[in-house]
Amino acid sequence: MLNKKAFKFTIIDMAVIIFIIVAISLFFFRMNKVLDYKWQWQTIPSYFFFWDAGTGQLKANILIKGFFITIKLSIWSTLIGFFLGTLSGVMGAKGSFEQRFVSRTYVETIRNIPSLVLVIIFYYFVSSQFLDALYLDRWLRNSSIAIQKITGFFFAGPDQINSFISAIIALGIYEGAYVSEIVRGGIISIPEGQWEASFAIGLSRKKTFLLVILPQTFRKVAFPLAGQFISTIKDSAIVSVISIQELTFQGMELMAATFLTFEIWITITFLYFILTFSFSRFVSFLEKKYALKQ
Structure with a gap:
């Protein structure tokens, strides 16, 4: 039985690989023969x-x-989204009526707004009113070279710092709505017997939640959260509309300057694939290792 399943899985894999090879071959054939496109990969x-x-x-x-x-x-947006999502998820699962109402309002509002619209609204209405008023960019310009280098390494330089912070907050708020539902579902999935057992040994409700329920929740939702991080990497492309010089923005700039449309976008696609696939393989490795210990 195991051999048949393994053989069937191998056949499916081979069929997918052949399909991808044929599709790529047809694409390059059409580009070379039909559109007479001159590839310039050497540049x-x-x-x-x-x-x-x-x-x-x-x-x-x-x-x-x-x-x-x-x-x-991706990293900063994930950290913000994880914090907001965890807080909202806890409120939605075990909070008071008011807290549950706030959590549901946040989740339903953000999940029903396109991420692109949220980034634009946050940049033009929130960033221009609050971040510009802090004069963070002016302070950074007047700072020492060392501070500028450190800030540039972790965030962005003086010219981009306001836009960068605006982008990571907007993305963090957007991703946090999805993290909230993941965490809320994980908390609800913990059996009530865990609460009763904790109360029986003298733990308070607060300690029960922090020491018993929450650790089990994160073990249950660790891999869905990892999947959300992969989604954040892909969603980060939308901040190119506010001139954040990330991968998609740089690709558009190069395409406009060189007209190497296909070479540039194939390269950009490959770079995104490296990020997402590497992380997904790492998560898969941890998942298998964790499963073996159970």
Whole structure:
């Protein structure tokens, strides 16, 4: 039985691989023969790194810079989304009537607004009213070179800091609505017997939740949360509309300057695939390792 299942799975895999190869071959055939498109892949590596003759060093170019900005956007947005989602999920599962109402309002409102619209609204109406009033960009320009480098490494430079913060907050709020439902579902799935057993050994309701329920919840929802992080990586592309110089924005800039439409977007797609696939394989490895310990 196991051998038959393994054989069937292998056949399906081979069929998918053959289909992908045929589809890619047909695409390149049409580009070469029908549209007479002249591929210029030899120019793409120079947009990753370039040799600076003045300093004699190899420096990152536009695609690598955009790649790392996408990573920073994804990490910060995930942290904000995790915090907001956990808070909202706890309120929605075990809060008072008012807390449940606030949680449901947040979740239903954000989930029914397109992420692109949310980013634009937050940037033009919230960022322009609050972030600009803090004069963070002006303070950063007047700071030392060391502070500017540290801020640029973790966030962005003076010219982009307001837009960057606006983007990660908007993305964090958006992703937090989905994290909220994941956490709420995990809390609800914990059997009531866990609460009763904790009360029986003298734990208070607060300690029961923090020491017993919440750790079990995160173990249950760890992998759905990881999937949400992968979604955040892909959603980060929408902040290109507010001129954040992440991967998609850099791709559009390169396409406008070079007219290498297909080479640029195939490369961008591959870079996003590297991020999402690598993380999904890492999560899959942890999932299998965790399953073996059960």
